[in-house]
Amino acid sequence: MPKRLKDNLNSDYFSAVNKMKPKAARRRIAAYVESYDDVYFWRMVLSEFEDETRYFEVMLPSKANLSKGKKQVLMNLVSESVGEDMIACVDADYDYLMQGATKTSEKVISNPYVFHTYVYAIENFQCFAPSLHNVCVMTTLNDHHIFDFEEYLRLYSQAIFPLFVWSIWYYRSPNYGDFSISDFNKVIETGHFTIANAYNGIANVRHKVGRKVMQLQRENPDAKETYLALKEELKLLGVTADTTYLFIQGHHLYDNVVLPMVSKVCERLRRERETEIHNKAVHHTQMRNELSSYQHSIEAPTAMLKKNIGYKLSPQYQRLKADIQHYLSHLKPLSAPQENNPSQI
Numbered sequence: 001m002p003k004r005l006k007d008n009l010n011s012d013y014f015s016a017v018n019k020m021k022p023k024a025a026r027r028r029i030a031a032y033v034e035s036y037d038d039v040y041f042w043r044m045v046l047s048e049f050e051d052e053t054r055y056f057e058v059m060l061p062s063k064a065n066l067s068k069g070k071k072q073v074l075m076n077l078v079s080e081s082v083g084e085d086m087i088a089c090v091d092a093d094y095d096y097l098m099q100g101a102t103k104t105s106e107k108v109i110s111n112p113y114v115f116h117t118y119v120y121a122i123e124n125f126q127c128f129a130p131s132l133h134n135v136c137v138m139t140t141l142n143d144h145h146i147f148d149f150e151e152y153l154r155l156y157s158q159a160i161f162p163l164f165v166w167s168i169w170y171y172r173s174p175n176y177g178d179f180s181i182s183d184f185n186k187v188i189e190t191g192h193f194t195i196a197n198a199y200n201g202i203a204n205v206r207h208k209v210g211r212k213v214m215q216l217q218r219e220n221p222d223a224k225e226t227y228l229a230l231k232e233e234l235k236l237l238g239v240t241a242d243t244t245y246l247f248i249q250g251h252h253l254y255d256n257v258v259l260p261m262v263s264k265v266c267e268r269l270r271r272e273r274e275t276e277i278h279n280k281a282v283h284h285t286q287m288r289n290e291l292s293s294y295q296h297s298i299e300a301p302t303a304m305l306k307k308n309i310g311y312k313l314s315p316q317y318q319r320l321k322a323d324i325q326h327y328l329s330h331l332k333p334l335s336a337p338q339e340n341n342p343s344q345i
Contacts, residue, residue, distance in 0.1 A: 131310020
């Protein structure tokens, strides 16, 4: 491939290639994502919109080097490249909540060919509270409800919501370094999770959040009006006191809140099932065979969380689907080119 052609793989290129295909051929739409971890998620999303007329190819930002990430996707593609036959798919991060206050945020929320998660990241979707019991069932093959994930994450969200508003307030200000995302994450850490004392961790978070909020109020005595206005704006964007966990940093939520919780619950459910096998087995050989069969059938919580697609029921996922449907409904039909000359591409 000539270097000039390789360096200009943009939407016009993909459109021209599509036009050179026979009329019966399916339209190819390139979908660029941030990293390897994003490929499967966006493949799952976009596959719902494939039919006999079109298909998507999920790709990393560059085939020429290993550069990845939102900056690579947005800055290198969005400025001039994306279009009807080439889209960008990214995590929302805080850019959705920034509502155009930065260049990256403006691209994320306003470009019709850029699609974002509406929650902070894919990990937040994987931690969607109503789906976590099913994750435990997939992991342990035990459907016993022993922990209320939805109630826990609802109370956790309520505890961190006031400080989350401050986090966005600072992120939108020139002084965002005075209270960074890392600073916020340190305050909202729950500590060691146990099923018996789960809600003690939330009480501790609520106490830490209260102290930090008072400190920030003292340091920003004139911020009350803008804080309250931002609080209402965030609610309109879908951030409620009950769902704040979906909008905090995804890795922090996954690694420090949800995975430890799911792991402990799965451990209890696994032991419960193994005890049941011990008690019901007629003889030692049967017990050994049944235990072996069970242990070969169960999975690790990490693997099941990564495979979790229960987020498809979430309002944020439905908004993402609506955006893609809107884009597809406005695609211009392909028309045959006057000359099929590749040198014109």
